[in-house]
Amino acid sequence: MSIMSYNGGALVAMVGKNCVAIASDKRLGVQLMTVSTEFPKMYQATEKSYVGFAGLATDSQTLSERLRFKINMYRLREEREIEPKTLSNMISSTLYEKRFGPYFVEPVVAGLNKKNEPFICVMDVIGCLNEADDFVVSGTSSQSLYGMCESLWEPDLEPEDLFETISQALLNSIDRDCLSGWGALVHIITPERVITRTLKGRQD
Amino acid sequence: MARRYDSRTTIFSPEGRLYQVEYAMEAISHAGTALGILATDGIVIAAEKKVTSKLLEQTASSEKVYLLNDNVICGVAGMTADANILINYARQAAQQYLFTFNEEIPVEQLVQKLCDLKQGYTQYGGLRPFGVSFIYAGHDAHFGFQLYHSDPSGNYGGWKATCIGANNASAKSLLKQDYKDEITLKEAKELAVKVLSKTMDSTTLSSEKLEFATLNLNDEGKVLYHLYKPEEIDTLLKEHNLGGTNESEEK
Numbered sequence: 167m168s169i170m171s172y173n174g175g176a177l178v179a180m181v182g183k184n185c186v187a188i189a190s191d192k193r194l195g196v197q198l199m200t201v202s203t204e205f206p207k208m209y210q211a212t213e214k215s216y217v218g219f220a221g222l223a224t225d226s227q228t229l230s231e232r233l234r235f236k237i238n239m240y241r242l243r244e245e246r247e248i249e250p251k252t253l254s255n256m257i258s259s260t261l262y263e264k265r266f267g268p269y270f271v272e273p274v275v276a277g278l279n280k281k282n283e284p285f286i287c288v289m290d291v292i293g294c295l296n297e298a299d300d301f302v303v304s305g306t307s308s309q310s311l312y313g314m315c316e317s318l319w320e321p322d323l324e325p326e327d328l329f330e331t332i333s334q335a336l337l338n339s340i341d342r343d344c345l346s347g348w349g350a351l352v353h354i355i356t357p358e359r360v361i362t363r364t365l366k367g368r369q370d
Numbered sequence: 371m372a373r374r375y376d377s378r379t380t381i382f383s384p385e386g387r388l389y390q391v392e393y394a395m396e397a398i399s400h401a402g403t404a405l406g407i408l409a410t411d412g413i414v415i416a417a418e419k420k421v422t423s424k425l426l427e428q429t430a431s432s433e434k435v436y437l438l439n440d441n442v443i444c445g446v447a448g449m450t451a452d453a454n455i456l457i458n459y460a461r462q463a464a465q466q467y468l469f470t471f472n473e474e475i476p477v478e479q480l481v482q483k484l485c486d487l488k489q490g491y492t493q494y495g496g497l498r499p500f501g502v503s504f505i506y507a508g509h510d511a512h513f514g515f516q517l518y519h520s521d522p523s524g525n526y527g528g529w530k531a532t533c534i535g536a537n538n539a540s541a542k543s544l545l546k547q548d549y550k551d552e553i554t555l556k557e558a559k560e561l562a563v564k565v566l567s568k569t570m571d572s573t574t575l576s577s578e579k580l581e582f583a584t585l586n587l588n589d590e591g592k593v594l595y596h597l598y599k600p601e602e603i604d605t606l607l608k609e610h611n612l613g614g615t616n617e618s619e620e621k
Contacts, residue, residue: 239461
């Protein structure tokens, strides 16, 4: 029994042309039992950035609440919204603070900075930052997700094409993973707005 | 006679007074005025800036009005450095509440947290009290719009309209005369600039010397905080014939 596969879950983020997409499945389980089918793992950090946490669900919730605290304090002190890159470094520091008793999550950050340039990254449980210019994956289906993303992703996808790509990558990966699934939630972040869509996949 | 009892915060005088706390309030009475008015649909905070110079960077952060969280703002009178410490503490306290309860902190709770901190500095530690008074303006789901005032002693009270800093007594009596219970935000804004114009030291009001902010609800019921830019203050002053530029018309 691994703590990282206790609740199950899958997360993926991709870079497109002046946009980013982040998607997760909606299953919450307690080992083999499914407890909820409305548990997306992403939280909106700022107007143009999202954070997702794959791994232990309680740590995902607690970390998102701690992050809200820090993001609000940042906004009050600096009188501006935090940038995705800065946010990732903040999450990385927060995770490393618990180096010898970590939060069991692997976060994914996706957003547009103030110049609307895309940014995505993933971290391990103790905050090792891994920035990518194509895609990042996390969760119990990460192996399948790597395969799907590597095959399907191409640079400079428009928002609607990016939506199709990320949806297919996620849906087909979680179908091969018993601990992830029960539908998916996708956010496409563009300079004008965030488009959110729910996918109905195999309900098992 | 007071000399023997005023150098430590932690002792009473024979008449039962805490001189250090009173001296702190004396410091505040020399600071720029800040006033707050509670209306049925919002709150106004207006303040006079004491530090004005053409060399001062206007676009840098405010000196008198600060945001504490999404629902509460405050006006400051007194030592700015002391105020910064307390404001940071208040912001942390509000976020800590949000983290623990997943709800925005009720306004009075936030006021109490700050006041409890200020009281500590009058009873133990041997440190001087904070030389700042605050006017808190906020909204919560339990009691709607509220206005509070706190001073260095750690006492606080809820008000319909109040004033701190220099000339606060005359401002308060003016507010008492003209305030009506059913005042609207628009009328409150007018009352705020009128009272300030009468109590401020300088002859004419201009956006350089004023900080002005309002708190109200937008159409979706979310709290909206509006810190007026210099041009907006000028427009407001012109609307009520109270000056507005450096070479301004007299009232």
